[in-house]
Structures are given as structure tokens and as C-alpha cells.
Amino acid sequence: MSSDKPTLKQRYDRLMLKHGRVIVIGLPYLWLMLFFLIPFLIVLKISFATAEYAQPPYSALFTWIDEGVNITINFGNYLFLLSDSLYISAYLNSIRIAAISTVITLLIGYPMAYGIARAQGSLRSVLLMMVILPFWTSFLIRVYAWIGILDREGLINALLLNLGIISEPLIMRQTEFAVYIGIVYTYLPFMILPLYSTLEKMDVSLIEAALDLGCKPWQAFMKVTLPLSMPGILAGSLLVFIPSVGEFVIPELLGGPNTLMIGRTLWNEFFANRDWPIASSVAIAMLLFLVVPIMWFQHIQTKQEENGQ
């Protein structure tokens, strides 16, 4: 056999086979490392700096002196976050507002998803499309639509004043109530879609069996439908809760100056106070106490689903 020595083409192919894999993994890997992971290390670094009137507006952590590197680490930002009640209450407020909005979204979205799942074929796809359609239109404009409705000179006040039901305009915009409306309105499709897909897959004969066995309709719902739709409820709730907890636009446009949410706090530290180190430490705190728990929860969730199957 004379084919012991691979030809040039074979060698080239082998090289491509070996390195093609590395290239396919490498491109997204490097991109995400450079533009996603490393930025957090820089945020971490700057959260230990001091704000300065300079360009960029923070002190250097490492300064070169004769003997080597001089490292100045300032824990003051984190101590400040703990000592000023503003930050902790903004954090707790975000969780509370996001949780309440999620529950309201679930209460509105569940019957809608159920209704769509039980609708006839072609009507069902039209209704589904109507749920998805608002998602593709601008988020900012959907929030903006509510300004015109809830404002002091807005439509609801004009209507009620003209009908003589109220004599003074109601304050609806710039309240926490308006923030709930904004979040529920924006994220309702995110709740309906996963609920729909679990409810649609559900076997109707199970409910019929429960009814035959003497369950009242609400009992059948509580004992059969609700537990079976739990994955959808959980998925939908996460899809609503996660983006709303760090929300900036909705509390800024619809909420009042007192509607504190952590995303808005970070924005203000950065843009209004130009305090980059404090903004960075708020980001690190959000990461640790918000993003990491959410990712951990999702991780456990997928593991359980895999084990269940």
C-alpha cells in the first residue's frame, strides 16, 4: 500500500476538520467574551474607584510608581449603597412593582389564553396574530400611548369632566398605578403566548373525566387545568417579571418622581449625577441580587423539566 503518506489535499481536509470546529466555536465565543464578559469586569473595577472631575470621571485603580503597581481600592461606593436607604428601597420597590404587575398580567392573560386555546381553528390563528402584533410595534410608542390617556389633560380626565362625573382632574399619570398599567400593557403578550401553548396542548378529555366523576367546573379547573398549566404560568411570569424589574422607560414616562425603581436609579446616577463609580456599584449589586438569582432559578427549572421528561 502506497497510501501511507496522506496527500496534500487530505492533510488540508484534516486540518479544516480539526480547525473548522474551533473557528465555529471561536467566533461567537470571542465576541461574547469581549463584548459581554469583559465589560462586567470593567464595571467591577470602576465600582471600586472614586468619582473625579476628569475625563473619564473616575479615579485610576492602578497607578505606576517606582516599586511597582499601587492599588487603591475604594469600598466607599458599596458602603454608600448600604447607608443611603434610597438604594435599598429602590431595589425592594422594583421587586414589589414587578411582582404585582406580573400577578395582574397573569389574571388578565390567563382567561385570554384559555379563550384563544378553545377558539375554532382559523379564528384561533387570527386571535394569536392579534396578540403578537403589538409586540412588533415600537415599545416606546405603546408606553407613549398611555401618556395621552392618563395625563392630567388626557382623555380619561376630559371624558369624565365632560360627563360631569368629576369636577377636578384625577391624578393618574406620574403615579405607581400608571406604572402598573404600563408594565401590564407592554408585557401582556409575553404572558399569553406561553400560557396559550401549554393550554392548547392540554388534553380536554381530562377535564371531561373530572366533570364525569362529579367535580364542579371550578373544582375541575383548580384540580386539573391549573396544575397542568403550571409550566406555562411559570414561563409567562418569568417573561414578564424579568424585564419589568429592571425597567427604566415605563417608570420614567408614566411614574412620578417618587416611583423609585432600581433601573431608573442607575440611569440617574449615570446621566444626571454623572457618578460613574456609584452607577457601577449599583450595576454590580443588581447583578448579584437580581440577575444571578433569576439565572439560578431558570437553571434549576430547566433541570427539573429535563428530569421530568
Next chain:
Amino acid sequence: MTGKRSTFLLSALVFGFAFLYVPILLVIIYSFNEGKLVTVWTGFSFKWYVSLFSNDGMIDAAWNSLRIGVMSATLALAVGTPAGLVMSRFGRFKGRTLFSGMVAAPLVMPEVITGLSLLLLFVTLEQLIGWPAGRGVTTIVIAHTTFCAAYVAVVVQSRLAGMDTSVEEAAMDLGAKPAKIFFVITLPMILPALLAGWLLSFTLSLDDLVIASFVAGPGSTTLPMKVFSSVRLGVSPEINALATLIILAVSVMIVISSLLILRSERARTRSMNQSTIDN
């Protein structure tokens, strides 16, 4: 009993869709209002559309947003498609946990954190190597690509997960090289997912206010930034006109794409019926 239940479901649907659509409809109606106040209807007029199109700042911002959207969506496809492929077809490799973490994390990351961290990266890079010189369209495109790539990866991954691997395996057994298999078999099969991923990325990029605000520079104001600064103070009829145009464009696109999907599905069922008859 069923009657009561369906009345409840029907009213839930009516109420829910009214909640979703009435605000949008009001914006559309009032974009044709002649007066400046939202509450008073003074007459039908196109004047806010005229003033929208003569607002140079708004036109520039819209142009910026479209350019950034096309570039980000295309780049996101280039980064996200291999990421999705790696996640679903490459099995275990060194650093896989970190990789899947980095693909999943942008989806749950609050926008303010993504924006701040990318800005600090760009500032640090500029200090160290002088690139990127200042911030503008380039930095926004990089930022949008990063978070859109994660969405593309998820879409591609779920399409690949639901796909039969036997064709790819057969091609492999017949001696086709991985690159050839990808371009001849895998790519055409995931084409709908790629299209969906591109459109999703384009929409997300076009819609993003927070991240763009952090990494934008002078001269790279995007449409959402422009809209945000003018609605902060309250309702503006020009924005009503803009909103109506956006809603119109989106609705036309959705209707066309769903008609196309419907047609291709019908064609597929027909050819499947045909083949069963032939057999």
C-alpha cells in the same frame, strides 16, 4: 354551565383585546387631529405628517436607526447562528458551561446594566488602544449585535433541536465534509429560523432606547432617543403621526408574512397529499 364559561371567556377576550388595541387606535385617530391638544378634536388634517417629514432631526434619527438596525441584525446573524449551532450540535467541549452562560445571560440582563458595561468597555478600550475613537454608530451596532446575537442563538438552537438529524448523518456517512453539510443541508433547513432571527434582531435594535443612550455619541441619535426626549414632556402630535406610520408598516409586514406562511403551508399539505395518493 358551558354557556356561563364561554360568556366569561368571551368577555375576557373582548376586554383584553380592547385593552391592547384601544390605546393604539387612539394614537392613530389623534394623529389626524388638526389641533395640538389630544383631548379636543378640531378637525381632520394631515398637517402633523407634513411637519414630521419636514423635521430634519427626526428624519436623520430614523435614517440612523434603520442603518443601525440592518447592520446589527446582519452581524447578529453572523455571531448568533454559529452560537446556536454550537449549543445544539457540538456536544461537550472545554468551556461549554461558560459559553452557554454567555449565550443565555443577555436575555435576562437588565438593559441599563448592558448599556453601562458596554460604555465602560468602549471608554477603557479607547484609553488603552485608541479604538473606538469616540462613540457613535459603530458602538451602537456592536452593542445591539451583542444582545441580538443571543436571541438569534436561541431561535436557531430551538429550530435545530426540533430538526431530524438523519439527513445530516446520512450526508456525513456518505463522506460530505462538515462545512459542505452545513451549507447544503443545515442552512436551507434553518433558513426560516434565520429569517425570524434577523427580523427579531432588526425590531429589537430599532426599538432599543436604553442601551443606545449609553453608547451613543454626538451625531448618532437614534429614533427612540429622539422620540423619548420629545415625549418626556408630554403628548406631541408629531409623535402620533410617527407612531401611525410605524404601526402601518408593521401591520403590512405581518399580514404579508403570514400570507406567505399560509401559502407555503398549503403548498406543503397539497404536495404531501399528492405523494400519499401516488403511493
